Amino acid sequence: xxxxxxxxxxxxxxxxRTLWEKARLASALIAALQEQKSNLQHRIQELDxxxxxxxxxAVVKDMEIMQLRAEIDRVQAGMPKGRVLTVxxxxxxxxxxxTLLQKIETHL
Numbered sequence: 001x002x003x004x005x006x007x008x009x010x011x012x013x014x015x016x017r018t019l020w021e022k023a024r025l026a027s028a029l030i031a032a033l034q035e036q037k038s039n040l041q042h043r044i045q046e047l048d049x050x051x052x053x054x055x056x057x058a059v060v061k062d063m064e065i066m067q068l069r070a071e072i073d074r075v076q077a078g079m080p081k082g083r084v085l086t087v088x089x090x091x092x093x094x095x096x097x098x099t100l101l102q103k104i105e106t107h108l
Contacts, residue, residue, distance in 0.1 A: 068100050
C-alpha cells in the first residue's frame with residue numbers, strides 16, 4: 001500500500017512538473033506575442049502616417065500639374081494661328097516649356 005501511495009505521489013509530482021513547465025512556456029510565448037503585437041501596432045501607425053503624407057503629397061502634385069496644364073493652355077490660347085514667332089518669343093517659349101517640363105518631371 002505504501003508503495004502504491006509513493007508511486008501516485010511520484011506520478012503526481014511528475015504531472016505537476018510537466019504542467020508547470022508547460023505553463024511557464026505558455027507564459028513566455030504570450031509575453032513574446034504581446035511584444036510582437038505592440039511592435040506591429042507601432043509599425044501600422046508609422047505606415048498609416050506615411051500613407052497620409054503620400055496622399056497629401058499626391059494632392060499637392062495633382063494641383064501643381066493642373067496649374068501647369070492651365071498655364072500651357074493659356075500660352076497656347078494666347079498665340080494666334082498663323083502667327084510667326086520672333087526669335088525672342090521662341091526663346092521665351094522654349095524657356096517656359098523647359099521650366100514646365102522640369103516641374104512635371106520632378107512631380108512624376
